[in-house]
Amino acid sequence: MHPHAYINSIHSISPYASDAPARAGLLSALEPAYAPVLNPAELRRTPRLVKMGLYAATRCLADAGLDHIDAITVGSGLGSFDGFEKFETSLLAQAEDTVPPTPFIQSLDNAVAGQLALKLQCHGYNMTYTHRGFSFETALLDGLLLLTEPDGPADVLVGGLDETTPTYAALLHQAGHVKNPDKLGKVEHSRTPGVLPGEGATFLVLSSARRPGTLATVRAVRTLFSPRTALEVEQTVAALLREQHLTPADLDLVLLGHSGDHAHDQKLRAVEASLPDTPREYFKNYCGEYHTATAFAVWLAVRRFAGAAAELSERTPYPKNCLIINQYRDANYSFIFLTQD
Amino acid sequence: MEVYVTGIGMISALGANVPTALDGLKLGRSGLRPLHRVATRLQGRYVAGEVAFSDNELAMRAALPDADLTRTTLLGYLAASEAWQQAGLGAADTNRTGFISASTVGGTGHAEQHYQDFLDQKPTPAFIDTYDNGDSTEFISRRLGIRDFVTTVNTACASSANAIVLGTRLIQQGVLDRVVVGGTDALARFTLNGFNSLLLLDPTPCKPFDAQRKGINLGEGAAYLVLESEAVARQRGARPWARLSGYGLTNDAHHQTASSPNGYGLQLAMRQALRRADLAPAAIGYLNAHGTGTANNDVTEGQAIREVFADAVPPFSSTKPFTGHTLGAAGAIEAVISVLALTHRLIWPNLNFEEPIADHGLVPAQALHVAPGLQHVLSTSAAMGGSCCALVFSKP
Structure with missing residues (x-):
């Protein structure tokens, strides 16, 4: 089964700025002015991650010319860590006495998909995946499946978003995952451990029908869990290309997810060596490392x-x-294999 | 393509495995006890469905005494292993196999033990590495040797029911041949305080669908089902426990924490599930309801049941007075309990019920019933964030 679907709009809030120099420290998303898009209650009451999600999703639907949607799938590796840290801190400070509930409600990982359903009055399919580097991938794959089902929707709102709060960044640092600032540079040149944490919120409208404004076609989404060798990764790429009736020479662009952690990037180095002539970019130079960076x-x-x-x-x-x-x-x-055709 | 349940596993307040849980259900023996294991000031104030083993005891049972795993992972691994073995599965074969697990708490219970030290800038273990929901999923997948498809669902209290839906669809679409689906959640100070802050906890054993109900008793546990395509199940001669004949997955789109007055999302989910199973409402012989015991849930869920079944409401019960509300694991625990109902042709009692809710007047099953003609069982879940799910299990 090789289902495909069309990306009819996409919106991303990310740290990426095409003219910005490489930055040190945490890569923070460049937040838009939310007021024109979110209503006053949303502006006042929703935490930052949910705001980013609601904004990106709303822009995305507007760009696609849709005023409703039949299904929502969201991936978020960590969900609302902000809600966790606020509620945990408050219950420790109050010694578990009279703790305000709002951060608890906001700590629910399905808050974004749930609030989108509420905002858009979408009673249809609603899913949230919280699996590390498969969170967005599962949401995208689920969207593809839904569009091919006999009673499936025509359009699915698919999102991937994660926030790196200062506390989360501190915990990553404490656990040894953050690169020493002296060693920061392009991820592809790294020979040291650690990553530059990033964040972002991306939503797209995935549709079964091509429209005049169609931006791209999603041709394949694959995941590979815990490969032992680089060869397994190379074989997955080879199989994917074979299924698409392509050779490596047919690839116009490869976007590589090197994180900057030398040990973790080893298999990707081998894979890119097997695609010597393909133009490439290393996207985590722009967005930093986070669970849903592929969005x-x-x-x-x-x-x-x-x-x-x-x-x-x-x-x-x-x-x-x-x-x-x-x-x-x-x-x-x-x-993830995409075409424009 | 038909999807069969070929293995079940469960650990909960009802006991360490499916046979003990079955005994408890038959005897009407609740697993609820005064809260005593979680380190919280709420001890002594509430009852809960705690699993009766310490983390060390769970690790010994799992033969993983040195692995330093979270309670969520240990519970999940024990239940998933039971389902795997019970399905007669061993080392990996060539069938495309997935693991889809749900969790809402993840490693929060581990993180909260060290969070004060972290705030005080004292050294702590790297609890962030096991905090997320994917941590338990990856450990269990590796131990079972499942690598073809691995993911984690979190849709709050509908999570593991939704994991079952994704697994079913992946088999129906031919992406996978076999998938272990379910969920795991350990009790944590964080969630106890969360529900306490929302004033949703009942200090006494919960009374779902009762006019005098006061709220939820939280629980913990894990349950998994092995789902296989008809072709693979037949080919290897697996014993099918049930056929997963229908599902519905919707959102109530009403409020972040409350259900709509007529449980619209749940109605839609039940109707979708019946339609996909190609069944009339009258074909359902038992409904395992969500029935949390909160004022809002039990009145709105009852209205949804009335809308779908009108005056012909099937025998129904909430089994949360047996297990407590196990959050991310609840949908799978109740799926296993539904499969047991179907297999043994038994209808489980809704413990502690006395007086119907005036708004809908529904009276759940109050004693163990034998249901000789039981062919189809419906199980429902509803969640904060509006997620609603309905599953139909049918005689294979």
């Missing part, structure tokens, strides 16, 4: 299809296809 990579691919990458490659200034290859902590490998 940003899909946004980047769509942007590259539109030709916003004059600096990218003289050979393919307007790529027609793109393979995203990602790893998260050397356990979650994923592959």
Whole structure:
């Protein structure tokens, strides 16, 4: 089964700014002015991650010209960590006495998908996946499945979002996952451990029908859990290309999810060596490392299809296809193949 | 493509495995006890469905004494292993196999033991590495040797029912041949205080669907089902416990923490499930209801049941007075309890019920009933964030 579907709109809130120099420290999402898009209650009451999600999703539906949606699938590796830290801190400070409930409600990982259902009055399918580097991938795959089901929807709102709060960043640092600031640089040149934490919120409308404004076609979504060798990753890429009747030489662009952690990136280094002539970008230089960084990579691919990458490659200034290859902590490998046609 | 349940596993306040839980259900023996294991000031104030083993005892039972695992992972591993073995499965074969687990608490119970030290800037273990919901899923997948498809669902109290839906669809669409689906959640100070802050906890054993109900008793546990395609189940001669004949997955889209007055989302979920199973409401011989015991849930769920079944409401019960509300594990625990009802043709009692809710007047089953013609069982879940889910299990 090789279902495919169309990306009819996409919106991303991310740290990416095409003219920004490489930054040190945490890569924070560049937040928009929420007021024109969110209502006063949402502006006042919702935590930052939910705001980013509601904003990206609302923009996305508007761009697709939709005023309703039949299904929502969301991936978030960590969900609302902000709700956890606030409620936990409050119950410790109050010694479990008269703790305000709001942060507890906001700590629910399905808060974004639930609030979207509420806002859009969507009574249909509603799912939230919280699995590390497979969170967005499962949401995207679920969207593809839904569109092919006999009684399935015509459009699915698919999202991937994660927030790196200062507390979460401190915990990552304490656990040894953050790169020493002296060693920061392009992820592909890293020879040291640790990553630069990032964040972002990306939503897209995935549809069974092509429309005049269709941005890209999702041709394949694969995940590979805990491969033992780089060869397994290479074989997955080879199988995916074979299913698409392509050879490595046919690839116009590969977006690689090197994290900057030298050990975790080893298998991806071997994989990219097996695609020596394909133009490539390392998307975590722009968005940092987080569970749902591949959602940003899909946004980047769509942007590259539109030709916003004059600096990218003289050979393919307007790529027609793109393979995203990602790893998260050397356990979650994923592959998303997109075309523009 | 038909989807069969070929293995079940469960650990809960009812006991360490499916046979003990079955005994408890038959004897009407609740697993609720005064809260005593979780380190919280709420001890002495509430009853809960705690699993009767310490973390060390669970680790010994799992033969993993040195692995330093969270309670959520230990519970999940024990239940998933039972389901796997019970399905007659061993080392990995060539069938495309997945593991879809649900959790809402993840490693929160471990993180909260160290959070004060973290705030005080004292050294702590790297609890962030086991905090997330995916941690238990990855450990269990690796131990069972499942690598073809691995993911984690969190849709609050509908999580593991929704994991069952995804697994079913992946088999129906031919993406997988076999999938272990379910969920695991350990009790934590965090969740106890969360529900306490919402004033949703009943200090005494809960009374679902009773006019005098006061709220939830939280519980903990894990349950998993092995789902297989008809072809694979037949080919290896697996014993089918049940056929997963229908599902419905919707959102109530009414309020972040409360259900709509007529349980609209739940109605839709039940209707979808019946339609996919190609069954009339009258075909359902037992309904395992969500029935948390809160004022809001039991009145709105009752209205939804009335809307779908009108005056012909099937025998129904909430089994939460046996297990407590196990949050992310609840949908799978109740799926296993529904499969046991179907297999043994028994209808489980709704313990502690005395007086119907005036709004809908529904009276649940109050004693163990034998139901010789039981062919189809419906199980429902509802959650904060609006998630609603209904599953139909049918005689294979």
